[in-house]
Amino acid sequence: MDQFRYYMPTEVFFGKGIVKEKKELFRQLGQRAYIITYTIPGHHYALEDVTAVLEEFGIPYVVETGIEENPSTETVEQAAAKARDFAPDFIIGIGGGSPIDAAKAIGVLLANPDRKGGDLFTDGSLQSLPIIGIPTTAGTGAEVTHFSVLTRGDKDTKQAIAPRIFPRYALLDAAYLMEMPLRLSCATSIDALCHCLESYISTAGSELSRAICEIGFNYFSQCVGEMRAVLGDPQRTTSKTPYPFEIREKHMLVSLIGGFANTQTGTCLPHGMSYALTHNKHIPHGLACGLLIAEYLKIFKQPENVARVDRAIKLCGFRDLEDFSEFIDSMLLLKGDFTPTPEEIEAYAEEFAQQRHRFARHPEPAGKAEVLRIYTNSLLNKRR
Ligand SMILES: [Fe+2]
Known part of the structure; x- marks a missing residue:
């Protein structure tokens, strides 16, 4: 067999009701949370479960829902700027690939406040705030990958950011897929x-x-x-x-x-x-x-x-x-x-x-x- 390396540092929890069952994970990551997600008509069950856990622990949070599909560098810069004064300790990305990818890039910008969006594509050494990924679709696998793909308006293309940002935890509950x-x-x-x-x-x-x-x-x-x-x-x-x-x-x-x-x-x-x-x-x-x-x-x-x-x-x-x-x-x-x-x-x-x-x-x-x-x-x- 050929040599190989296998690296997957995200801790994965899979099962019905897993967000509430693993609520201690949220408390372990800090005192303030920034949630990156989307809006839907009717119930957003994953968001409701997450905010219920945060409220139970008295963890203040801000919710950002203005992330477009294939998020742009400008969008993640704006989302990071909005949360800078709030100073979150960790980020929760809830959704398909776009919110979870955006959460990774926003996490990098918040952990490195002197950096600009363009640095995301050039400096692979940048770290991120800890991230929890909670998928509500079943396609990207972004909750366990190190990829964050953004739309670059300046180059008229999509490009992965340079830092390899694995979420700390992935919480997967198929109940969130039921109404997809x-x-x-x-x-x-x-x-x-x-x-x-x-x-x-x-x-x-x-x-x-x-x-x-x-x-x-x-x-x-x-x-x-x-x-x-x-x-x-x-x-x-x-x-x-x-x-x-x-x-x-x-x-x-x-x-x-x-x-x-x-x-x-x-x-x-x-x-x-x-x-x-x-x-x-x-x-x-x-x-x-x-x-x-x-x-x-x-x-x-x-x-x-x-x-x-x-x-x-x-x-x-x-x-x-x-x-x-x-x-x-x-x-x-x-x-x-x-x-x-x-x-x-x-x-x-x-x-x-x-x-x-x-x-x-x-x-x-x-x-x-x-x-x-x-x-x-x-x-x-x-x-x-
Ligand atoms: Fe894909």
């Missing part, structure tokens, strides 16, 4: 699966990280039947709670495992290529990855890679790549016509191919021709 709308559920499930698949294929994968991905594939396979049933039943597609709790727990586990894997290896071409679609066509992250993943998996030529893809697909519960591709397509609940023109696709491929580091973990020789083929087959040929 179906479209968001599909997008996040695809994102989680892509983290596992891209990590599994990556040259940075190890015996251990691939074994963990296989556990993720197995849990995903246990959800496929139920996901097909929901997508095929108009009553369930519009239900407030389309999935039973047992399936939501499995969705959450796939996302957690995707986070474990992703933080060891990073992602591969589909994630990198998806950014152009999210940035230019406003396609949600998971759906953008889902558009590309099947055609990506078809480009492998070397027998060991073809065999690895085949094994992954079968472990996920599919007969073959066509079966997988059809299922992923059925989950892409895309709104409106986003289809790029051939000229736009050419431009995306050209720009991507110039960033050679994007190919570093792809296990076969590849360049603009492969990228163009994946984009074209995914976005033009297949969707006509």
Whole structure:
């Protein structure tokens, strides 16, 4: 076996009612809390549980809900500035990837008050205030990764910050997923699966990280039947709670495992290529990855890679790549016509191919021709 390193310092607690059960963790982290989350109509159960715990301990808190999707450097700078006088001891990120990613960047700025947003991308040595991550979607795995991706207005792109900020604690309760709308559920499930698949294929994968991905594939396979049933039943597609709790727990586990894997290896071409679609066509992250993943998996030529893809697909519960591709397509609940023109696709491929580091973990020789083929087959040929 090849040498490998596996580092995952976040302490994970998983289970129903875990926030209240592990309330002492909040008290251990300090006297003042800054909560980064979002607003929703109706109950925000995770936020209600957290604030109940903080109030029980008499821990003052401030709640920030102004974090947009794909948060910008300016947004995290403003959120940090707002809390500077309050001087929190720790940060609680509640939500999908955007609030938890923002919590990490805000934690860095608050721990280093003399630094500006631009420093986030240049100084990897910066530390953060302690962070508790509480996911309310099942896609990013941000509660256990060191990544924080921000939108850089100055460079017209998304970029991960330089410091590697792992949350101190991750508290995962699948009850918070119960009312997740179906479209968001599909997008996040695809994102989680892509983290596992891209990590599994990556040259940075190890015996251990691939074994963990296989556990993720197995849990995903246990959800496929139920996901097909929901997508095929108009009553369930519009239900407030389309999935039973047992399936939501499995969705959450796939996302957690995707986070474990992703933080060891990073992602591969589909994630990198998806950014152009999210940035230019406003396609949600998971759906953008889902558009590309099947055609990506078809480009492998070397027998060991073809065999690895085949094994992954079968472990996920599919007969073959066509079966997988059809299922992923059925989950892409895309709104409106986003289809790029051939000229736009050419431009995306050209720009991507110039960033050679994007190919570093792809296990076969590849360049603009492969990228163009994946984009074209995914976005033009297949969707006509
Ligand atoms: Fe992702």
